[in-house]
Amino acid sequence: MSDPLIIAVPKGRILAEAAPLLAAAGIEPEAAFTDEGSRALRFATSNPGIDLIRVRAFDVATFVAHGAAHLGIVGSDVLAEFDYSELYAPVDLGIGHCRISVAEPAAMAEHDDPRGWSHVRIATKYPHTTQAYFAARGVQAECVKLNGAMELAPTLGLAPRIVDLVSSGRTLKENGLVEVAVIAEVTSRLVVNRAAFKTRPELMPLVEAFRRAVDAKVAA
Template sequence: MADPIIIAVPKGRILAEAVPLLERAGIVPEAAFRDEDSRALRFSTNTPGIDLIRVRAFDVATFVAHGAAQLGIVGSDVLAEFDYSELYAPVDLGIGHCRLSVAEPADMAAHDDPRGWSHVRVATKYPHVTEAHFARRGVSAECVKLNGAMELAPLLGLAPRIVDLVSSGRTLKENGLVEVEVICEVTSRLIVNRAAFKTRGHVVPLVEAFRRAVSSPLPLAGGAGGGPETSKAAA
């Protein structure tokens, strides 16, 4: 029996948006997949030849790039940060809308002008993207790598500014921070391991199923029951 196709999906806020998209592509996860309190990491689907894994967003790209998973759903922010040559991102899934922004304390922003910066010290989990962004502007960036709780950095004197994902802006506001510059808009993409795309015959039909799912507001014909796209992919 051939090894199953593994699709890596991120934990957290994207999960709720990803499940309907998966279902429109004809991939219905087992019930436990929706339970964020579940300790399980690998899940079956309605299609015997397709399994899902649920991992941290930053790890999705790594699993797919190294071939442990053949496809994945990940933000364009992660793709920009890692820039894996092994990854192909054929479909913008149109979910997970947010932006990667520079933020600083509101009292600092009141008399600050980003156009006058020559050197910045920034706390972020995106050092590559941050340095590249400021380099294009001729600004020297000193990045302090953090993996979370970014908003604490200015409050505790670790770094006066942060670069982080912003959606509603509520977390920034509650910690006395404001956006002063948007680096890029972010959406989630379908990513594919390049080698798997060329050698695993079931991968291409799956990519096409996702492409159709994005363009269709309704479930694909026969999707929940293993319709043409999933049957062909797992045959």
Template sequence: MTPAAPTASQLVFALPKGRILDEALPLLAQAGLVPEAEFHDKNSRALSFATNQPDVKIIRVRAFDVATFVAHGAAQAGIVGSDVIDEFDYADLYAPVDLDIGHCRLSVAEPVAVDGAADVARESHARVATKYPNLTRRHFEKLGVQAEVVKLNGAMELAPSLGLASRIVDLVSTGRTLKDNGLVETSRIMPVSARLIVNRAALKTDSARLGGLIDAFRALVAERKAA
């Protein structure tokens, strides 16, 4: 069944598929927002869900799409990693709360046999596989290296072994995936954590609900840090 379009008074909250979701759901529940049971049905192909609050619905999309939906006002709020926020740098996106979950880092990695620091120092050009072209180019520009970016949405770890790129830029948590694919982390671009994001225009026109949501998440994060 096709989900009903949001009403004029309905707030749409975007959640990312993947690594952040499991940590975000308990926090969301503590803020008083619980998705319907179908949200947890692994066989469901639905992307839009009702919640315990009749004026709020949840959509579940790819992390990069969370930022796009919120920045363009299709969703009024959401949760996404700071890597996505910094990659797109949308003017209409406001990230008022660091939720202190989803911790990892955006890093450069390359084959174990390569001395990354020495190589970058000698190079003026590097081919890099990543789904973060903007952050990657900015990072290598600071090193005086022109980065030729090969855009991939997954399986980055295969790129060096198949000759597609000399190194990759990707999220790293434990480093296990890199090790299993013969790669080593050679430098860290930025730490990453999940943020509450809201649409700036929506915050002005719906300040009571969105402002209350921001305050609720700020209070939750403060309580967790104080515990």
């Protein structure tokens, strides 16, 4: 009997949105999965041939690309940033809607015109995406890599602008920042390891189950 398929799912907000799709695809995790006091990272499911692992959103793509997991749920922002050739993304799950945006202090934005930029210094966890976006517009982007607390960068003088995920915009507003450009709209995708897709025939029906779950959600 083959080892169980492993699905990597992200911690946090996206996990709550993904849960109904997992259930619709016939995957119900064990009780410990929703136990906030549990420190476990790997969980059995109602399907003995499928286990779940819960990791950081940015790490989902890495686990799947390197074959440590067979499938995963990951934002298109992460896929664009890492551009792993080992990943196949067959289904847009239609969850996790947000955007990657450029933001700066509101006072700066009052007299700033992005069309006049020639060089920018940006704090971001998306250096590849940021540099590609600005290079396409003839702007040189100097990126300062941060993994969190991006909104502090302008106020503490680390960088005058940031590139980060934006959903409601509340965090930006509370830190005196405003969006001045949208780099990309983001949704979460089902990703599959390409090598596993060729060698594990049970992956195809699972991908189709997710596709049907998304179609049913849209039709509802």
